[in-house]
Amino acid sequence: MAFVSGLRCRECSREYPAEALNVCDFCFGPLEVVYDYATIAEVVSRDRIAAGPLSIWRYQDLLPASGEDPVDIMAGYTPLLKAKNLGKRLGLNNLYVKNDSVNPSYSFKDRVVSVAATKALEFGFETIACASTGNLACSVAAHAARAGMRSVVFIPSDLERGKVIGAAVYGPTMVAVDGTYDEVNRLCSEVGDNYPWAFVNINMRPYYAEGSKTLGYEVAEQLGWRIPDHVVIPSASGAMFTKIWKGFNELACLGLLEGVPPLTFGADQNTVHHPAITTRMHMTQAEGCAPIVNAWAAGQSQVRPVRPDSIAKSLAIGNPADGIYALRVIKESGGSAYAVPESEVVAGIKLLAETEGIFTETAGGVTVSGLKHLAESGAIGPDQLTVAYITGNGLKTQEAVEDVVNPLTVKPTMSSFEEALEGRVGIRS
């Protein structure tokens, strides 16, 4: 069972029942889930979590949908590995990579969609929908298949092949919209208002977004119920960024972290900051679409929307819904925000692949190049515990790194092989 007591407007604090709503009727501000933390505190424990399923549903007491029979294709419980080689390159002795590229549909979106799909079924919806530049579409279609629901996914018509196929294979109704980014956005917003569907990031959004908290819980659990000194996160809407922070703070307030005394949550559950949470939250975006980073750099508390033009399509959201809240988290945590030059996105993908054997998509290239910048600029000290979040899989954006393919082409004879090998330095022995 979920310990949800309702929804609450982030701007004016008006309260609403826990229904399929995302916007406050009064001020049009975003609604967020309100939890009954007093009851959660009585139920939850490290042992109970450890005994749970090997998916995000091990944290079901902290999620807004019932974990009794969730739509679970085993999102989450992904590896956290010590990145010794990459660390050595960057001068970081205590670096970890959270490899979320190995989720069932190959991105962290499975975490949010698993929660949204479970909630949509609870509410009695038959169709689940989204508008996406790829990863979300893959995840929605996959979870709908598992849940026996219909799915409708809207995508821009110029999307990478890997993402189109990676979504289409699950059998959704796929709508490829031929138009500018703004036009796709406008159409989907109108569809959302007019069809009785569970639109994961519209009427399901308050529940959906909470799924990203598990990226915070898992890292803490995998570190032995401790939190990192620094995290590096790629952002589009900024939602995941704010929820990882919320996840750390919830664990602290509930007394689940090593050596940290519990604390009450106060009236606004979404801005709670336990003093023991000292993690610095670093955001990365690609230069061609960096509205949140730009606002941070200019010292503004508002985000000026941009027209996206970036190789990192999964991060190319021009008017980020959670931008202003993400800015507050950067400030509160003593973090930073950095826009990675477009030309360095691919370098980041290659660096991670060559040092750690992990093939990430363009969003991960942004994270790794951002991490490199933080290390080189001294923002992260050599011995500080650092986690870089790798949120999507390279097989979906293969076009970006096609130039790596440069095989030795040989005839099927030993002499041809040896001749070719001779031509390449360093692989003789």
Added chain:
Amino acid sequence: MGRQRVKFTFEGELVKEPIIYMLGRDFHLVTNIRRADVGESIGWVVLELDGEKEEIERGLQWVSSTGVRVDPVSGDVVQG
């Protein structure tokens, strides 16, 4: 009749333009402001428009043509 919730973002000199007044005068829309934050060089207003469907459409096109950005109230619907 139609009704639409929108967010206008103004920059630079546009902050001083009476855009919302003009929507009432020239397009016969009732404008209902719910939230706003207007600074010296950038500002936004979240509001609801009531009026004839075609007039809302025409009105929003006109607002865009002045250089003011028109967006859905809760940010982009498209996600990664």
